[in-house]
Amino acid sequence: MLGLGLSTGFQYESLFGALSAQWATSVVNETGSEIDILVATFLVGYDFGDVGLRLQTGAQYQDWDQRIRGEIPLGGGLAPLEFDIDLSVAKTSFLVGVYKDFGKHWNAVAMAGFGARDQLTVNLGYRF
Numbered sequence: 001m002l003g004l005g006l007s008t009g010f011q012y013e014s015l016f017g018a019l020s021a022q023w024a025t026s027v028v029n030e031t032g033s034e035i036d037i038l039v040a041t042f043l044v045g046y047d048f049g050d051v052g053l054r055l056q057t058g059a060q061y062q063d064w065d066q067r068i069r070g071e072i073p074l075g076g077g078l079a080p081l082e083f084d085i086d087l088s089v090a091k092t093s094f095l096v097g098v099y100k101d102f103g104k105h106w107n108a109v110a111m112a113g114f115g116a117r118d119q120l121t122v123n124l125g126y127r128f
Contacts, residue, residue: 001026016054017044032069038062043095052101060113063090091116 003024010017021040045056066087071080097111105127113119
């Protein structure tokens with residue numbers, strides 16, 4: 001497996017943004033499969049300051065290609081069934097989220113995605 005990622009962000013007064021991209025490739029000889037993945041996410045938002053609340057919106061692009069090759073033994077003197085499957089997806093989803101601090105140590109994030117892929121991600125975090 002080989003991968004590479006890059007993330008950057010900015011904040012100007014109460015406005016902020018983030019850009020993140022990850023690429024990975026993997027080959028698994030035991031299963032005869034290969035996968036290449038590219039994910040890019042862009043977010044912009046507003047930080048409400050002392051109340052510990054941030055609202056954000058953006059988009060996420062996902063592009064992955066997977067190839068699975070192999071054979072299934074049929075027995076009974078029959079030749080094995082060989083297969084070669086190519087799967088490919090390129091999708092863009094739109095994101096809306098909220099980040100909230102709870103006191104000095106706790107925070108929560110909820111991010112919903114709509115469009116080509118519907119998703120909901122919720123995270124509860126503790127900072128030491």
